Amino acid sequence: MEQRYAELKARLAQIFDLRRTQELLFWDQTVMMPPAGAAVRSAQLSTLDQIAHGLFVSDETGGLLEELRPYEESLPYESDEASLIRVTRRDWEKARRVPADLAAEMVRAVSEGQEIWAKAREEANYELFRPHLQHALELKLRYVDCFEDYDDPYDVLLDDFERGMKTAEVRAVLDDLKAELVPLIAEVGSSEPDEPFMSGPFPVGAQHDLSLHLIERLGYDPRCFRLDLTAHPFAAHSGTQDIRLTTRYVENDLSSLFTAMHECGHGLYEHGVSQALERTPLATGVSYALHESQSRLWENIVGRSRPFWNHFYPRLQKTFPDVLGNVDQERWYRAINRVKPSYIRVDADEATYNLHVILRFELEQEMLSGRLALTDLREAWNARFEEYLGLPVPNDSLGVLQDVHWAGAGFGYFSTYTLGNIMSVQIWEKALSELPDLPEQFEAGEFGQLHEWLRTRLYALGRKFTPKETLERVVGGPIDAAPYVRYLKDKLGALTTA
């Protein structure tokens, strides 16, 4: 049995090497590659994908998993070995259900969709995009049809990002949140222009040095991390000890500091996965929502907190004396935490962001169930956007066409952003209950205890358990919007009353 297990592990290590190599090639393409390399790179990525997929869905993999059932049952559920067999079997069964031609058609639709979407967005013309969206939706429904055993078609798509979570659960949580959030934002939301000091100028070299300084304090280790520049920041990794973060700088904006902390949060999660899981499919974060909980925890709960800036604000002023020399810390704190409804999701503040997500989550379910025809999508978007955020949508580019996700048939994905926000506060409250002096540590510029707590409780687990089991292990209960609502009310209430 041990020999069979070693065979499975060796096979998965090869597949995982290919998968991580794909990620590194993608990083290289985005960050380093001379532009003319794109055509060959795309072929290389597709070759790696085909080989990895072929090795994984093979009968040999399935045979090994079948033979290893008694071995798995003889071991504790939480052992690395039983977890590897259990999680791999679930992955294998899912992968086997999708016919190769459908998978290939979806890949093609994604790459075609990007271009059509970009053109339609440029022209602010939803009708131009609608036929492609229809095609993407039909492919997604064919994908849903590959599976049984779901209550809602959205369940199947959600499962790709948040294994085992049900649409009904998400709906309950997001409905709770929406009921609290819409009136709260109507109450505390500002319509004033931004503080003038928020538009700099902030020289980009100084932004870079300060970004590095901040994330090095959070846990970024130059022996294991890089920070580079891209148009769209992201975090990637080629192994737990090789983490690649990207960011961007513009002179009239300091959001780069929060971008760096956000991506660093993703990176710390991957870096913290137990090295015993390296080169297995368990060596990565467990789900999109739990990943986002970590980027948000470091960016917002830590990085937009008073204790954090009690420590770092003097340095920030010294870095940008012309702009911030005469701005007191409280004004800075309020400016970076200001709530202000706006059109574009990716520019939204911590609170209104969730309403952008809830809007998409609702529309996706209605499209998938057939309750909303694509001919009516634009009107539905505009009506609901105004209802939730209080703003009339002036055109499709600021409305239904703003995100690339649907062009890539990325249904089921948006909700994980807000689930991540919700989990981030649950995890934070748990950490704080065990380490009550964290705020004092932040004031002193110390983040090591929080990092260590998160590493041992969450990061080290990798993908051994389901997202639900993982959250349960960390916070002792299921997902719950109440702590997040409380956190937002406390933070935003204090800002308006003070």
Added chain:
Amino acid sequence: MEQRYAELKARLAQIFDLRRTQELLFWDQTVMMPPAGAAVRSAQLSTLDQIAHGLFVSDETGGLLEELRPYEESLPYESDEASLIRVTRRDWEKARRVPADLAAEMVRAVSEGQEIWAKAREEANYELFRPHLQHALELKLRYVDCFEDYDDPYDVLLDDFERGMKTAEVRAVLDDLKAELVPLIAEVGSSEPDEPFMSGPFPVGAQHDLSLHLIERLGYDPRCFRLDLTAHPFAAHSGTQDIRLTTRYVENDLSSLFTAMHECGHGLYEHGVSQALERTPLATGVSYALHESQSRLWENIVGRSRPFWNHFYPRLQKTFPDVLGNVDQERWYRAINRVKPSYIRVDADEATYNLHVILRFELEQEMLSGRLALTDLREAWNARFEEYLGLPVPNDSLGVLQDVHWAGAGFGYFSTYTLGNIMSVQIWEKALSELPDLPEQFEAGEFGQLHEWLRTRLYALGRKFTPKETLERVVGGPIDAAPYVRYLKDKLGALTTA
């Protein structure tokens, strides 16, 4: 038949994608990777190698090649299709002869050897290295035994770098060269200290800008190339349109300019391979010697010439006014072309370099044939080094232990450096005979016609023909040391008599 050919091509494209990905991973490891990523990277490289090797040596590949014989014979010898089948068959037959366990043992020996060699070199202690060298040599002899049909064991090793070339041919060419070079160097070689301006200081930022300026004039195109920093400069590529050069800068030395032109020469060759050959095993330079002929042509024949500096010297002076402001161009020209025997091959000048190579070529043959026991290697090295270069060897680090190549069982490789020098002048003379105003173009800072001539005559061919056929197509005859000897005599003679 066309369908069988398409199958072969698709299979080779996958293998070639994996091979180029290995090269990109190696580049990333050397240039970008955080150091802690090394362990997983090494596993990834080994996985890609195993999969690519497995796909290539398979019976399926051999079966396709066999089926395609009549198709190959029906096509012109120089067609892309016939060439792909012919060259691949030769590669396949070679690869099939080496048992997997020997290949694996050689890989292990290489990685173990590095460490033992580094320690022995540090301690200047050949005896420490000797047992490993014995092991490496025995493995190489076992490798030789996998083949038949050779006149000299060195033939088999040479064939890995210079397909089809025979030891006897190389020996004849290098003996000719040695007979001319030893007395020439004794006559023109200097023992004076270097000109003081050669040690700067040259600020590294300015070195980088100037390096880029020079190679952009030679043909480096930022849409298709990068230039980065490493301890040991090299050129790599992930496709013909994605060329990665590396260089290094030290403040007390301007050799970086020549390093950049050298690596750019390698890059221009890969970049110039016909795009019709992309993603096939033909999409790369044909041999080590022809590759080196291009790095040397751009570095030495172009980059150390009078017309070149007639154009660029004023700019060089302006870049480093404190150091070169009062140095006239002729002094600079003489300083960068000075012949001076020295111990370390990689620091040697254009002329003495060849004697370092010839020494190693002779010793390798004697070791492989058993005529030289490893217990006598150090003494043989020291005696012959003094005979050729006129310098007594003070210790093993400056002598027999200076190169890493033998630690990696890299026998058969050194000679290609000098073969490249020899070919570089043959190719240059041919170009000059067809484009007699090249020197005037260089004076005007124009290198496009030479680049275009080389691209269409040599680079575009990739690996379609054997190295010998390739050289024959470019210069109209076989390798011949006479033009190179004439070139060195003219250039060096003019320096001593003027």
